[in-house]
Amino acid sequence: MTLKLLFARKSILLLAGALGAVSLFAQKPVFTEDFELGKLDPAVWDQRTQGVATISVQQDQVAHGKYALQVHYPEMAPSSYAFIINPKLPDVVKTHLFGRAYVKISAAIPPSHTVLTLAGAAGWPISKFEEIGMQKGTFQPSYQENKSGRGQGRGEDVRHAEAPPFDKWFLLEWEFNDDPSTLTIWVDGQLSHMIQGDQKTDFAEFKWPKGSDTNKELVGGLVEAGFGARVWGAVPQAFDVFYDDIAIGTSRLGPVK
Secondary structure (H helix, E strand, C coil), X not given: CCHHHHHHHHHHHHHHHHHHHHHHCCCCCCEEECCCCCCCCCCCCEEEEECCCEEEEECCCCCCCCCEEEEEECCXXXXXXXXXXXXXXXXXXXXXXXXXXXXXXXXXXXCCCEEEEEEECCCCCCCEEEEEEEECCEEEEEEEECCCCCCCCCEEEECEECCCCCCCCEEEEEEEEECCEEEEEXXXXXXXXXXXXXEEECCEEXXXXXXXXXXXXXXXXXXXXXXXXXXXXXXXXXXXXXXXXXXXXXXXXXXXX
């Protein structure tokens, strides 16, 4: 093969790769929030809080622009959570959605189960949902059956994934699917593998009840999405989680352009 043909072939491959990257992230989001209003719009967001954890739109720590969301947990905070919830996701993402947010997580986040980002049925925290949480310094994706009414069940199907960066902004992307019930995570564009013993997988697949083969429509529709922090356990040190440039769409969204 001549040098000209080699050069032409390499150019075609590079162009194909570039076009593939463009198509991967070409879809426009169906919902965005950059917090640049300087406050939360009550027509868009429900604030669901309990105890002493707080939510604020602030200017000290931002990924882009002038404002970002801060969730703050004081030291030794008992029985607390702080979330913003979009309760009316578009129907086009009811069974399958992709999300993106720039996130900064304090290294002081406690080792116990801490919920960060979720999507699921209406009425969180008493609902069925998929979540990206953390435990012992690593991501903990899970399916949560948090209905407490009689006969409605309560429990979880939990996986673990690789650790995120701490004390710095990073790009978090996710895919929540309710048919079948699966969850995928990317960090700074790279797949965050799920870890089960010595095995690594590209995504988590949830089944409920445990031991069954039921893996479809566990949530019953992705009606709302939430961002914040909820600690199940002790909070030895104060910590913060920041969110900026949130987006939800029907395909993978990639970084802010």
